[in-house]
Amino acid sequence: MPHVVVTLLQDALGASVSTASADLEAAREDRSGWRSATPPIAVVHAASVAEVQAVMRIAHETSTPVVPRGAGTGLAGGAIASPGAIVLDLSRMNRVLEVSEADELAVVEPGVLNGDLNDALASRGLWFAPDPASRAISSIGGNIATNAGGLLCAKYGVTREAVLGLAVVLADGRLLRTGHRTVKGVTGYDLTALFTGSEGTLGVIVEATVRLRPITPGETVTVAAVLPDVEAAAAASAAVTAARLRPAVLELIDASGLARVAAYLGADGVAGTPLETLAQSETFLLAQCDGAGAADEAAEVARLFAESGARVTVSTDAATGDRLLGIRRAMHPALAASGQVLIEDVAVPRSRLPEMFRAIEEIGRRHGIDIPTIAHAGDGNLHPNFVFTGDEVPEHVWAAADDMFRTAVALGGTLTGEHGVGVLKRRWLADELGDDSFALQRGIKALFDPSGILNPGVMFDASVSSDAPEAPAR
Numbered sequence: 147m148p149h150v151v152v153t154l155l156q157d158a159l160g161a162s163v164s165t166a167s168a169d170l171e172a173a174r175e176d177r178s179g180w181r182s183a184t185p186p187i188a189v190v191h192a193a194s195v196a197e198v199q200a201v202m203r204i205a206h207e208t209s210t211p212v213v214p215r216g217a218g219t220g221l222a223g224g225a226i227a228s229p230g231a232i233v234l235d236l237s238r239m240n241r242v243l244e245v246s247e248a249d250e251l252a253v254v255e256p257g258v259l260n261g262d263l264n265d266a267l268a269s270r271g272l273w274f275a276p277d278p279a280s281r282a283i284s285s286i287g288g289n290i291a292t293n294a295g296g297l298l299c300a301k302y303g304v305t306r307e308a309v310l311g312l313a314v315v316l317a318d319g320r321l322l323r324t325g326h327r328t329v330k331g332v333t334g335y336d337l338t339a340l341f342t343g344s345e346g347t348l349g350v351i352v353e354a355t356v357r358l359r360p361i362t363p364g365e366t367v368t369v370a371a372v373l374p375d376v377e378a379a380a381a382a383s384a385a386v387t388a389a390r391l392r393p394a395v396l397e398l399i400d401a402s403g404l405a406r407v408a409a410y411l412g413a414d415g416v417a418g419t420p421l422e423t424l425a426q427s428e429t430f431l432l433a434q435c436d437g438a439g440a441a442d443e444a445a446e447v448a449r450l451f452a453e454s455g456a457r458v459t460v461s462t463d464a465a466t467g468d469r470l471l472g473i474r475r476a477m478h479p480a481l482a483a484s485g486q487v488l489i490e491d492v493a494v495p496r497s498r499l500p501e502m503f504r505a506i507e508e509i510g511r512r513h514g515i516d517i518p519t520i521a522h523a524g525d526g527n528l529h530p531n532f533v534f535t536g537d538e539v540p541e542h543v544w545a546a547a548d549d550m551f552r553t554a555v556a557l558g559g560t561l562t563g564e565h566g567v568g569v570l571k572r573r574w575l576a577d578e579l580g581d582d583s584f585a586l587q588r589g590i591k592a593l594f595d596p597s598g599i600l601n602p603g604v605m606f607d608a609s610v611s612s613d614a615p616e617a618p619a620r
Contacts, residue, residue, distance in 0.1 A: 149187045150208075151187060151188075151205075151210050151232070152165060152187055152188045155190060155201065155204060158200045158204065159190060159192075159197055159200060162190055162191050162192060162193060163189075163190050164188065164191060165187075165189075167185075169189040170185035170188075170189060170227075171185060172189075172218070173186050173189050173218075173227045173233040173235075174186075174227050175226055176218050176221070176224070176225055176226055177219055177220065177221055177489075178220060178221045178222050178223045178226075178565075178568065178570055179486070179488045179539045179570075180223035180226060180568075180569060181226070182228065182229075183229065184227065184229050185227055186227035186228075186230075186232060186233040187230060187231065188232055188233070189232075190233070190234050190235060191235045191237070191238050192234060192235065192236055192238065192239060193238045193239060195313070195321065195352045198234065198239075198352050199319045201232060201234055202319040205317075205599050206317060206318045206597065206599065209599060210230065210231070210599060211228050211229075211230060211598075211600075212232050212233075212234050212350075212599055212600060212601070213225060213226065213227060213228055213231050213232070213233045213234065214234050214287075214346035214350045214351075215234065215235050215237075216235075216236055216237060216257060216284070216285035216287045216288035216291070217237060217259065217283055217284050217285040217288055219285075220288065220566065220568065221489055221491065221568075222345075222562065222565045222566040222567060222568025222569070222570045223568040223569040223570045224291070224292065224346065224566050224567070224568030224569070224601070224604050225288070225345075225346065225568075228603050231602075234350060236285070236287055236350070236351075237257040237285065238257060239255035239257040239287075239352065240255055240257035240258050240259070242254050242266055243353070245266070245267065245270060245358075246327075247270055250272065250357065251310060251327060251355055251356060251358055252267070252355070252356050252358055253354070253355050253356075254286050255287075255352070255353060256285060256287025256288075256351050256353070257285050258285060258286045258287075259284065259285055259286070260274070260276065260277075260280075260284055260285070260286060260289055261282040261283075268361070271360055273358065273359055274286075274356060274358060275302040275307075275308055275357075275359050276294055276295070276298075276302075276303075276304065276305040277296035277298040277299075277302075278295065278296040278564070279297065279478070281296070286356070287351050287354070290305055290309055290343075291342075291343070291345050291346055291566075292305075293343030293564070293566070294564055295522070295525075295563060295564030296564070297395045297397065297522065298394050299522060299524070299525050299527070299564075300392065300393075300394075300396060300524025301392045301393065301394045301524070302359070304564065305342060306339055306343065307357070308356050309325070309342050309354060309355070309356055310327060310328075310338070310355045311323065311324055311325025311326055311327065311338055311354070312325060312337075312338050312341055312342075312353065312355070313351070313353035313354075314341055314348075314349035314350060314351055315350040315352055316349045317594065317596070317597060317599055317600050321352075322349065324337040324338045325337070325338035325355065327355060340590070343566070345566050345604050346600060346604065347591055347595065347600050347604055347605050348590070348595060349594060349600065362437040362438065363437075364436065364438045364439070364440050365436075366394075366434060366435070366440060366464070366467060367434070367435050367436075367441055367444035367460065367461055368395075368432065368433070368435075368444075368460070368461040368466070368467035369432070369434070369435070369447050369448045369458065369459075370419060370430070370431070370432050370458070370459045370460075370470040371420060371430070371432075371452075371457065371458045372404075372424065372429070372430055372431075373430075373451070373454060373455055374425075374427065374428060374429075375401070375429060376400050376401065376500070377500055378429070378456070379400075379430070379431050379454075379523075380398070380499045380500040380503065381500070382431055382450060382451050382453075382456060383396055383431060383496075383499070383523035384497065385450045385453070385454065386447055386450055387524070389446065391450075392524075393433040393434055393435045393443065393444075393447060393524065394434050394436045395432065395434035395471075395474075395524070396431075396432070396522070396523045396524035397431070397432045397433075397474045397523060397524075398429065398431055398432075398520065398521040399430040399432075399473075399477060399518075400503060400506075401426065401427050401428060401429050402516050402518040402519070404421070404428065404429060405424070405426075406477075406481060406484070407430075407477055408424050409480070410479065410480035415472075416473075418459075419459055419469065419470060419473060420457045430473065430474075432474050433451075435447065444460060445460075477520050481518060481531050481533050484533055485535045486533070486534050486536070486537075486539075487531055487532070488533075488534070488539055488543060489531055490531065490532070490550065490565075491527070491528075491529055491562050491563055491564060491565040492551060492554035492559055492561060492562065493525070493526050493527040493554070493559050493562070493563030494526050494557045494558065494559030494560075495526055495558050495559065496523070498526070498558065498559070499521065499523065499526060501557055502553070502559070503519065503528075505550070505553045505557075506519055506528075506550060509546050509549045509550055509553070512546075512549070513543075513545060513546040513549075514542070515542065515543065515546060517531065517532060517550075518530075518531050518533070519531065525563070526559070526563075527563035527564060528563075530550060532546070551574050552574070555574070555577060555578050561575065561578055567604070568604055572604070572605060572606075575605065575606075587606060588606040591605070591606040
């Protein structure tokens with residue numbers, strides 16, 4: 147017999163409600179390595195704001211948990227089924243509702259893919275700056291829910307800086323509109339910023355007004371360098387920042403990751419790049435300068451890299467630039483070629499990048515594992531990677547991740563620079579926030595969601611104490 151809530155959903159929404167095993171199973175996981183212990187009771191493929199409101203009203207009346215979900219590309223377990231929950235899939239809400247060239251903004255539904263939005267804007271000479279590595283497959287709603295970052299953050303900011311306003315369905319089904327279409331707007335509390343990064347725990351984002359940027363004239367110049375070790379690479383990236391240069395991209399790959407990339411690309415793939423001859427401890431830095439003055443900025447970046455002992459290659463045209471950038475973009479395919487990959491996310495002050503890299507190496511030795519790491523060196527955001535075999539993340543990998551999270555916080559950093567907390571990092575959250583902030587933030591959650599039905603178990607779950615030792619179901 148169908149669950150009573152499923153019957154209510156089917157009566158209200160018809161074919162938008164799925165109990166097909168394939169849909170239920172898909173909703174149990176994302177790309178984080180976590181898998182929920184149970185499937186949801188149903189997946190609702192909402193296609194309109196009215197359908198989202200109907201789901202939330204039924205959920206509110208029956209005290210049924212709801213997990214908002216977009217493209218399913220999350221890396222923190224923030225949008226996977228919880229026990230007895232409805233998974234509210236927003237991927238069918240994928241329309242660009244408006245583009246205003248005069249006001250340099252777009253109004254979009256949450257299921258619009260990041261890359262698709264920029265494809266639609268290119269002919270108008272505009273672009274949406276947030277640039278997560280998953281931009282081709284991640285949705286704007288998910289980008290906003292996690293305050294996603296990416297390669298361009300150091301120069302152009304994270305997602306929050308690009309969001310002007312939101313339409314959000316609250317836990318009881320009411321529709322709330324926040325923010326403005328104006329560049330400035332300081333009336334009342336900034337609820338738009340509060341919802342950005344809230345991971346579906348305060349409401350369901352159903353529309354976003356986002357800031358666009360003009361595509362600036364000028365060339366893009368890419369600088370690639372191989373350095374003797376991670377210390378030299380970190381020093382070179384620090385020298386770029388100290389010189390008040392702001393390349394759009396500044397990426398660092400450690401020796402372990404670089405060796406895997408070189409092997410993955412092969413001799414033909416690295417021909418004509420600094421990877422043609424590679425020593426065991428060598429690391430990689432990549433900078434990309436754009437807009438007016440890009441060539442002069444790139445020349446100065448190349449000089450600073452060379453002063454740090456680097457072998458440097460500067461692009462001469464778009465094709466060679468793409469080839470050099472391809473080294474960076476090959477990192478995760480190279481890792482995936484040898485097993486399952488748990489992609490982690492911590493951030494530290496840029497000045498402490500060398501310490502964090504040394505700590506990761508020591509953690510790897512202590513736990514007997516290799517941890518190839520890539521960093522957005524321009525903003526101090528590191529992505530240590532754990533490669534393993536089998537369907538489940540081994541316990542010693544989680545133990546190493548535990549050490550890594552605590553080390554990042556001890557260095558004045560944070561548990562997550564861009565992936566979010568989800569279920570993966572909730573047990574460490576109070577350690578970073580402190581007791582007062584943790585309590586206040588849980589109070590905000592309770593104010594917006596007094597019944598606790600929105601994404602329970604993510605970030606601030608009332609049933610999980612701040613020092614809970616258990617891991618979520620995988």
